[in-house]
Amino acid sequence: MHTLWGGDIVPALKKLKDRGRPVAGCFPLYPPQELLHSMGISPVVLWGLGGGSNKLVLADERVQNFVCAVGRRLSQLVLWDAGKSLDALFAYNACDTLRNLPEVLEAGVAEQGGSISRFFLHVPAISMQRPETKSYFTRNIKQCISELEALVTIPYSTESFLQSASIYNEWRAIGRELDIASGKGNLPFEQLVRFALEAAFLPVEESLAAGKALLGDADGNLAPKNAVPVILSGIMPPPPAFLKVMEEAGLFVCGNDLAPLWRTWARSPKLADAAEFYADFYSNHFPCSTLLPTADRRPAALLELARQRGAKAIVFIGEKFCEYEYFEFPYLEKFFKNQGIAALLLEFGLDDLSNVAQHATRIEAFAETLAQ
Amino acid sequence: MSRRKSPAFANLTQIMRDGYMDFHTRAANGAFVVWIAIIVPAEIFAGFDNVVYAVPESHAAMSAGRGVGALQCEKAEKLGYSMDLCSYARIDIGTAFDNGKDSPTMGLGRPNLVVSDNNNCSLLVKWFDVYRREWNVPHFILDVPFCYGSQKPSDTLYIVEQFKGLISEIERLSGQDFDMEKVHQAMEYTQDGLAHWKRFLEFAKHRPSGITVFDSFVQMAPFLTLRGTPQFAAHYKMLADETQKRVEDGDFPVPNEKFRLLWDNIAPWHQLRAMSKRLAEMGANIVAAPYTSCFGSLEGGHELYPYKKGDDPLFYLARTQNNTVCPYGLTLREKALGRAIEKLGIDGVVFASNRSCKVFSLMQLDEKMAVEKKYDIPCVMIDVDHADSRKYSESAAFLRLEALLENIEAARNG
Numbered sequence: 181m182h183t184l185w186g187g188d189i190v191p192a193l194k195k196l197k198d199r200g201r202p203v204a205g206c207f208p209l210y211p212p213q214e215l216l217h218s219m220g221i222s223p224v225v226l227w228g229l230g231g232g233s234n235k236l237v238l239a240d241e242r243v244q245n246f247v248c249a250v251g252r253r254l255s256q257l258v259l260w261d262a263g264k265s266l267d268a269l270f271a272y273n274a275c276d277t278l279r280n281l282p283e284v285l286e287a288g289v290a291e292q293g294g295s296i297s298r299f300f301l302h303v304p305a306i307s308m309q310r311p312e313t314k315s316y317f318t319r320n321i322k323q324c325i326s327e328l329e330a331l332v333t334i335p336y337s338t339e340s341f342l343q344s345a346s347i348y349n350e351w352r353a354i355g356r357e358l359d360i361a362s363g364k365g366n367l368p369f370e371q372l373v374r375f376a377l378e379a380a381f382l383p384v385e386e387s388l389a390a391g392k393a394l395l396g397d398a399d400g401n402l403a404p405k406n407a408v409p410v411i412l413s414g415i416m417p418p419p420p421a422f423l424k425v426m427e428e429a430g431l432f433v434c435g436n437d438l439a440p441l442w443r444t445w446a447r448s449p450k451l452a453d454a455a456e457f458y459a460d461f462y463s464n465h466f467p468c469s470t471l472l473p474t475a476d477r478r479p480a481a482l483l484e485l486a487r488q489r490g491a492k493a494i495v496f497i498g499e500k501f502c503e504y505e506y507f508e509f510p511y512l513e514k515f516f517k518n519q520g521i522a523a524l525l526l527e528f529g530l531d532d533l534s535n536v537a538q539h540a541t542r543i544e545a546f547a548e549t550l551a552q
Numbered sequence: 553m554s555r556r557k558s559p560a561f562a563n564l565t566q567i568m569r570d571g572y573m574d575f576h577t578r579a580a581n582g583a584f585v586v587w588i589a590i591i592v593p594a595e596i597f598a599g600f601d602n603v604v605y606a607v608p609e610s611h612a613a614m615s616a617g618r619g620v621g622a623l624q625c626e627k628a629e630k631l632g633y634s635m636d637l638c639s640y641a642r643i644d645i646g647t648a649f650d651n652g653k654d655s656p657t658m659g660l661g662r663p664n665l666v667v668s669d670n671n672n673c674s675l676l677v678k679w680f681d682v683y684r685r686e687w688n689v690p691h692f693i694l695d696v697p698f699c700y701g702s703q704k705p706s707d708t709l710y711i712v713e714q715f716k717g718l719i720s721e722i723e724r725l726s727g728q729d730f731d732m733e734k735v736h737q738a739m740e741y742t743q744d745g746l747a748h749w750k751r752f753l754e755f756a757k758h759r760p761s762g763i764t765v766f767d768s769f770v771q772m773a774p775f776l777t778l779r780g781t782p783q784f785a786a787h788y789k790m791l792a793d794e795t796q797k798r799v800e801d802g803d804f805p806v807p808n809e810k811f812r813l814l815w816d817n818i819a820p821w822h823q824l825r826a827m828s829k830r831l832a833e834m835g836a837n838i839v840a841a842p843y844t845s846c847f848g849s850l851e852g853g854h855e856l857y858p859y860k861k862g863d864d865p866l867f868y869l870a871r872t873q874n875n876t877v878c879p880y881g882l883t884l885r886e887k888a889l890g891r892a893i894e895k896l897g898i899d900g901v902v903f904a905s906n907r908s909c910k911v912f913s914l915m916q917l918d919e920k921m922a923v924e925k926k927y928d929i930p931c932v933m934i935d936v937d938h939a940d941s942r943k944y945s946e947s948a949a950f951l952r953l954e955a956l957l958e959n960i961e962a963a964r965n966g
């Protein structure tokens with residue numbers, strides 16, 4: 181079973197497929213969903229998979245076990261699906277792991293008699309403030325559009341792109357509101373995570389409606405009295421069992437910079453044609469270790485978030501084998517230590533997702549220190 | 553004469569030692585010091601009067617070869633850098649923040665500029681960023697798009713523009729003027745050396761092979777630190793001539809060669825001697841690796857991409873930026889492996905799955921399946937870390953290598 185934090189995603193994929201539009205499995209972290217949506221493609225972002233069985237039989241045949249859980253689970257899903265629901269894979273150069281996978285998965289799907297188209301966008305890893313970098317990126321977006329036009333019947337138009345971009349921006353705004361509500365204790369953090377991850381497999385319109393409904397229901401202060409407010413930072417949310425451990429240790433998640441949550445929602449780019457929109461999107465994104473030109477802004481952005489939300493500490497959730505995050509942690513830990521904010525680094529690998537016992541002791545000890 | 557004592561090997565030791573001495577001396581005398589990633593085109597620095605460069609990956613490989621890799625890795629780990637990070641990065645960070653202590657070259661001093669690129673891996677950019685943040689040195693990043701097919705013409709031009717930006721940046725930071733004429737000369741030295749290198753590698757075609765992959769791993773060092781110099785060209789001529797003479801004289805590294813193997817991944821620097829000796833005792837010779845054959849070629853190929861006098865050096869350097877296996881995809885990798893298998897009459901392939909270098913390793917399971925299917929030759933996958941000896945088990949690796957040889961033998965006997 182392919183689960184999304186406990187919920188089965190297979191029916192969601194099937195439902196998307198039944199809409200009659202091509203479905204594109206997008207590699208994380210921040211694919212250009214608006215563009216795909218505007219051209220009549222249903223994008224799904226392939227993350228948040230897990231919570232069920234850790235057996236990745238198909239993925240293990242093609243991907244070594246020193247690859248992060250995001251990459252391995254994504255591979256398992258694509259290979260299992262074998263082109264039945266997913267018509268295309270869309271990747272950009274988010275990280276070394278992800279750039280290596282598209283052909284591997286395409287070959288694996290073909291081996292099972294399926295077929296899947298493959299699209300790739302190179303996003304400059306350097307500042308787009310330099311005119312030649314920006315014009316190069318503009319050419320890449322145009323090239324990408326003409327390749328996508330071969331998959332779909334709807335050609336690119338700025339008008340429909342703007343419409344799609346507004347919907348996604350509205351969805352981001354709802355995400356922000358939900359995140360803030362959760363930080364105030366109006367919405368359980370676990371529910372916020374579930375919303376973010378399920379959104380990856382829903383049409384954006386449905387996800388937007390679900391977000392609005394959730395916001396309407398967000399009420400009352402659920403934050404336990406005397407709990408210590410903390411920020412969670414990292415690529416993926418920790419498993420639900422770990423959130424429970426945190427809660428029992430007297431910690432309350434008042435904010436996060438997790439990739440599918442705050443990093444995704446924090447900023448709505450200015451509406452413009454696709455090239456301008458994405459130049460802004462990738463350049464001015466909420467800082468992420470994988471978007472190299474933004475990474476330097478992360479300590480200040482996290483600090484600001486911690487101040488806004490009244491956090492007393494930061495818990496870094498390391499994604500095992502994610503080199504981007506690994507390089508940031510010593511720097512971030514030092515930075516927060518200098519700011520007088522306590523920081524704890526935990527690491528989650530595929531096997532830890534169901535077994536959080538080893539982390540429980542550390543989180544309890546950390547909570548005790550904070551309480552003192 | 554032992555190969556390690558041959559004139560070409562002695563010359564290698566000498567030019568590498570001189571290179572590091574020259575680097576330290578000129579740096580101490582005020583030269584502008586650049587640290588670069590291995591694929592950053594070093595020929596560009598020849599265009600300046602007083603710029604010297606060091607290559608942390610090369611220094612890390614040397615450290616691993618001299619047995620101090622694990623020690624330097626541990627230092628980085630104590631600073632909070634994960635043991636799962638590339639061992640080159642850990643060795644370098646460990647060395648740099650311990651002021652070069654335990655380094656075979658007295659470390660690499662402090663740079664005025666670090667230049668990284670993301671073609672081999674983006675990890676490298678994050679690694680060099682550690683120095684920018686800790687030491688407040690400028691970091692110039694070359695953004696080289698990954699290739700699933702031939703490098704796109706628009707990507708070539710994009711890279712050329714960035715080389716121009718790098719030149720301007722060095723001019724600005726060092727106050728030195730750039731002279732393209734000197735780069736033309738450097739390109740000729742490199743091209744000359746490359747042609748001899750390819751000639752050297754061709755001796756792997758001979759039966760028994762005139763070389764082992766371990767020879768080519770060791771002899772790669774000048775590619776990293778001496779490109780664009782007369783020493784570079786002269787050294788590879790000497791190496792190719794010497795190898796030719798040995799072959800003519802019937803002097804082979806594995807004279808009783810029964811198994812001709814191909815290696816896929818970076819060199820296991822801490823195991824070169826032990827592994828080559830043990831394999832040779834079994835009549836096995838790993839004769840080549842795509843990793844050493846790719847220099848001076850286009851992505852997915854091994855043939856020399858020619859540079860002619862008067863060509864635009866920046867265009868040439870940009871066009872060859874994807875050559876080193878990691879910057880290209882599965883289709884091209886399978887093509888490169890296939891050519892080597894066919895050309896060299898390979899009996900089996902050793903896929904060294906290297907958890908320290910995910911970019912090289914994360915395609916190997918598919919490559920292995922493809923090779924087994926297309927060429928019907930046995931392949932094996934062994935676990936290796938290129939520079940951290942703590943993550944390598946000789947007994948586990950040789951259990952598989954022995955099984956590979958048995959499979960080859962069994963296939964021969966029908």
Ligand code: SF4
Nearest residue numbers: 248250275277499502
């Ligand atoms: S967790 Fe890190 S390594 Fe894994 S897919 Fe995400 S960015 Fe890449």
Ligand code: SF4
Nearest residue numbers: 638640672673908909
């Ligand atoms: S991960 Fe691989 S390509 Fe990157 S620096 Fe390390 S050895 Fe080189």
